Amino acid sequence: xxxxxxxTGSAERPATDLGFLLHKHPxxxxxxxxxxxxxxxxxPEADAExxxxxxxxxVDAVALVRRGKGKGRGGAPDAALAQYVNDRPxxxxxxxxxxxxxxxxxxxxxxCAARPELPEQxxxxxxxxxxxxxxxxxxxxxxxxEPLGWTVTAEPVALDAEFPEWGDxxxxxxxxxxxxxxxxxxxxxxxxxxxxxxxAKHYWVASDEVDKLLRAGEGWLPAHPEQKLITSRYLSRRxxxxxxxxxxxxxxxxxxxxxxxxxEIDNAVAAETExxxxxxxxxxxxxxxxxxxxxACGAARVLDLGCGQGQLVQxxxxxxxxxxxxxxxxxxxxxxxxxxxxxxxxxxxxxxxxVRLFQGSLAYTDKRxxxxxxxxxxxxxxxxxxxxxxxxxxxxxxxxxxxxxxxTTPNVEYNVRWETLPAxxxxxxxxxxxxTREEFRAWARTVAERHGYGVGFVPVGPDDxxxxxxxxxxxxxxxxxxxAKAA
Ligand code: SAH
Numbered sequence: 024x025x026x027x028x029x030x031t032g033s034a035e036r037p038a039t040d041l042g043f044l045l046h047k048h049p050x051x052x053x054x055x056x057x058x059x060x061x062x063x064x065x066x067p068e069a070d071a072e073x074x075x076x077x078x079x080x081x082v083d084a085v086a087l088v089r090r091g092k093g094k095g096r097g098g099a100p101d102a103a104l105a106q107y108v109n110d111r112p113x114x115x116x117x118x119x120x121x122x123x124x125x126x127x128x129x130x131x132x133x134x135c136a137a138r139p140e141l142p143e144q145x146x147x148x149x150x151x152x153x154x155x156x157x158x159x160x161x162x163x164x165x166x167x168x169e170p171l172g173w174t175v176t177a178e179p180v181a182l183d184a185e186f187p188e189w190g191d192x193x194x195x196x197x198x199x200x201x202x203x204x205x206x207x208x209x210x211x212x213x214x215x216x217x218x219x220x221x222x223a224k225h226y227w228v229a230s231d232e233v234d235k236l237l238r239a240g241e242g243w244l245p246a247h248p249e250q251k252l253i254t255s256r257y258l259s260r261r262x263x264x265x266x267x268x269x270x271x272x273x274x275x276x277x278x279x280x281x282x283x284x285x286x287e288i289d290n291a292v293a294a295e296t297e298x299x300x301x302x303x304x305x306x307x308x309x310x311x312x313x314x315x316x317x318x319a320c321g322a323a324r325v326l327d328l329g330c331g332q333g334q335l336v337q338x339x340x341x342x343x344x345x346x347x348x349x350x351x352x353x354x355x356x357x358x359x360x361x362x363x364x365x366x367x368x369x370x371x372x373x374x375x376x377x378v379r380l381f382q383g384s385l386a387y388t389d390k391r392x393x394x395x396x397x398x399x400x401x402x403x404x405x406x407x408x409x410x411x412x413x414x415x416x417x418x419x420x421x422x423x424x425x426x427x428x429x430x431t432t433p434n435v436e437y438n439v440r441w442e443t444l445p446a447x448x449x450x451x452x453x454x455x456x457x458x459t460r461e462e463f464r465a466w467a468r469t470v471a472e473r474h475g476y477g478v479g480f481v482p483v484g485p486d487d488x489x490x491x492x493x494x495x496x497x498x499x500x501x502x503x504x505x506x507a508k509a510a
Contacts, residue, residue: 024082024119027067028209029075029149036146038074042066043138044206045076045130055126062122080122117218119152124214124239131214131239133207134368148209150199154180157195158222164195166249167216171208173199211239219256232258233268241355245272271353271384305484309494310338312483313399313429316498318344320427322397326351328385328419329403333361340365340378350380351392358382386414392423400430402494405454420474420499428476428499430467431483433457436490460491467497475502 028045032038042049049069055062060082068075124131133142157164161177168175176198179191201209215236236244236257244250250272258264313335317325323346327335330350339345352358358380362368365378383389385400386407392398398419407415419428435457438444449457458466464480471478476499482492 024080024122025077025153026119026123026213027075027077027151028206029068029073029151031073031147032071034071037071039069039071040138040141040146041074041076041206042069043135044141045127046135047076047126049074049076057122057125060118062126064126078119078122078126080119082118117221120214120217123210123217127210131207131210133205142205142207145201145203145205147202148200148204148206150197150209150213152197152217154194155197155217155220156193156222157197157220158193159220160193161195164197164220167219167253168199168212170248171212171243172203173201173212175199208243211241212243214239215244215253215257219253222256233264233271236268237271237355240272241359305493306334308484309401309431309496310335312481312494312496313401313431314338314342316429316481316496317397317399317427320397320498320500322427323347324394324396325349326392326395326398326423326425328392328398328400329353329406330361330380331357333357333364333380335399335401336361336378336380337365340374346377347395348378349391349395350378351383351385351389352380353382353384355382385418386411388418388422392418392425395423395425397427397429398423398425400428402431402433404430405432405449405451405456405458408455416470416474420470420476424474424501426501429496430499431494431496432463434463434491434493434495435459437487437493440487440490440493458495460495463495463497467499471499476500477502 028041030038030041032040039049045064047053047064049066052063052065055064057080060080063077063079063081065077065079066075067077129135130142135141155164157177161179164177165175177195180194180196181191199209204212236254240247240253244253247253251269254268254272255262255265258268317339323344325339325345325348327339327348327350330336330352331354333350336348336350339348350358350361352361361380365380367375367378367380370378381391383391385403400419404412404415419425433450433454435449436459438448438450438457439446441450444450460480467478467480470476478497478499481496481498483494483496484492486492
């Protein structure tokens, strides 16, 4: 099994940077043992103009079978023989994907300690896989790689070069070329799509495969036109896992739908209402109001649920009264941006011990959310479809049960004050609803009543005498008397 990655360069941007990106020195041939055999990394060429890294996987077919992982799906009577006499050692397949992720794990995550700026820069890439088993043929290969920005050459490999009349094998020679992708993106595409094309995963698919798929698919899978085929084949057609993955991808897609324009709109709202002095953006007002409410309740350990790109987490970190800060979001992309903003990888040990980010959906109960002093849901509820809201209510107020919960959401009445917003429109494309003050209060009171909390309301931003403030905030406090009685 064989794959090469090439790049071109110049004196200023030498192609040999590939060695830094892959964390493998171009002058050394290196070997790594994997559970299926040995992976070799070598550079057939390495100078400023051109550099090629080759990954060669020598599969130990016997070890593969002994590990009990060589079985294909099902157990046909001749499967025993097929385990020994098969194409595994020669063809690129899911094993190559496993080797890629093992040998180039930092590169796949886009991490390069020596040259932190490198992984983010797209560079000319050419990837060649001489023999790729491709169920679905060259046509499917193109449908999978072209939407990702690759120029694809996929030639069927003849069954036997001397006897062209025998027709084509199920292999293609694949060449991928692009100038617009980063190496990390390229590796993540291969990691997912090689096994998808092979379509015969060699090991039993466990549920953590869903996490692996979503991690590797970050930034490209949610929008891929063949997402369903990719997901189902990657998960070896295990329907329950496929369904779970599709649902999570859908959440990611919804969550990522243009969250970029939130602040812009907020700024516009604030600018119009406070034209005198330099406006304070509404987002800033909101963070100030949240910090004040957290101080008022004496919270030290705080959850930021639906933390988005981490602005609030950053503000909380600057304040030593918060000893533990946890940001949770369903969007991996948002979390990646948040961790860059916070410089999590370069943070001192003490700071790092105070903060954590993880992916999760608020529509499901989650043990990791239990036992905190306070939870913040800042501009999050309106991103859920109304029928999903009770699930969030239960996960937060019923299961996680922080002592204090702060919920902010737009006040739809205020929208008339925003001249450029056409009548009847919500402020943000992904808002499923926007509530009046009365609607929000009614919801909040019901939730408080149902789960044993008291609730009060705080206006955020200029409180208009007629239509109220642009943002409304509810402060829920657990009813300790009731809790004590219940215990
Ligand atoms: N709290 C931030 C971001 C608000 S945007 C702020 O105040 O600026 C809404 C965020 O909620 C997005 O980052 C979105 O990814 C997240 N989100 C939406 N549905 C979610 C769900 N079911 N579980 C967790 N996060 C969710």
